[in-house]
Amino acid sequence: MMNWEQLLSLKRQGDKNKRLRKEQDETRLGFEVDYDRIIFSSAFRSLQDKTQVIPLSKTSFVHTRLTHSLEVSVVGRSLGRVVGKQILEKHPHLAEVYGYKFNDFGAIVAAAALAHDIGNPPFGHSGEKAIGEYFKTGSGKRYKEQITAKQYQDLIDFEGNANGFKILTESRKGIEGGLRLSYATLGAFMKYPKESLPKKPTKHIAHKKFGYFQNDVSFFKEVAEEVGLLSYKIDNEYTYSRHPLTFLIEAADDICYTIIDFEDGINLGWIEEEYALEYLIKLVKNSINTSKYNNLVTTADRLSYLRSLAINTLIQEAASVFIENEEQILSGTFDIALIDKSKYQAQINDIIKISIDKIYQSKEVTEKEIAGYEILATLLDRYCVATDNFNQDISSNYDKLILRAEGGNFDYKNEDVYTRLIGICNYVASLTDGNALMKFQKIRGLQI
Structure with a gap:
């Protein structure tokens, strides 16, 4: 079973002494320093010209990786705070003995969520596939016999999450440990805490992809051991449980791309307004103020109101699923995304289905x-x-x-x-x- 004190480690690469939460400067908390370091990094700034869904769109406002990452971070902070408040009520010693506060959870999730796409190539998810296919079926397949099976798998399944871990942690001349983020934030960032092989060894959500390249194995293990991720063997290879807060980052990402990609599609005129608003209303029917909604005149205002309600609804739902399943999550046995266990799953799937048809597969x-x-x-x-x-x-x-x-x-x-x-x-x-x-x-x- 993982424990929260370890999971919330403030340690940074190269530290000789333990960083204690009680001794932190409340005006500049270590987890908030992580956020600052990410937002001022050149890798983060480059996301302003990287595709979220609609590549190289110059005709109308659509989300880039940068605006998407900022929104995921904001949703993640709220999720972290809601969950953190309930965890501290459930485990009061975390506050009384160690000095943790509910905002700490929000700060860790916000920082890791801010960086969640920092390793993604240009041109959206097709960029990852383009790199992989160059080595799998293109001229790069000539390297297969020159490197190990795992090294080759790193290339043919090139993974933005693993590349992000490298960007955040790789030492360069004069810069040891990359951005030197706290291990709690790095642990939460690691969505798929395994190597590229074995590929998808189980149906656990953490095994869907991989999280670090072969030349980053040793530092990954240092972070995993410091924050107390559980390790176990599959096909004679070690893999790790997810950091519990990773589920919140994933939920924030799922919430944002479900609702906001849909919103982009409506704003571009690719999804009919009446049809689309009807789907959003289904999601928020329990919280909508009908008279307020009927007084809104423009599509943008109606959309903005429904989007705000939808995001809030899904934040509360994801937090609730997390708390209900905290023990399973801490034991590493909770194996699906929080949103997939949501009572709104049918409505979410309907929205995603339309987005696939009208946006992701558009001409x-x-x-x-x-x-x-x-x-x-x-x-x-x-x-x-x-x-x-x-x-x-x-x-x-x-x-x-x-x-x-x-x-x-x-x-x-x-x-x-x-x-x-x-x-x-x-x-x-x-x-x-x-x-x-x-x-x-x-x-x-x-x-x-």
């Missing part, structure tokens, strides 16, 4: 995802070929030009093939949509 999204595949495959191929040729001492003049232009962005001189490849992937994933397009156009000679 505009599909065409721009196709462009994203071509752009990322081209960049990966140019960087990988130039790096390979350098290490085989057969660089062409073109290879030298590519490395002169980009070589400072990844370690092309490293003797280890996997380290070179994951470094290139990390760099390509760090590009914004616009940046990736510009580099592609330059490589193709379309822009000078």
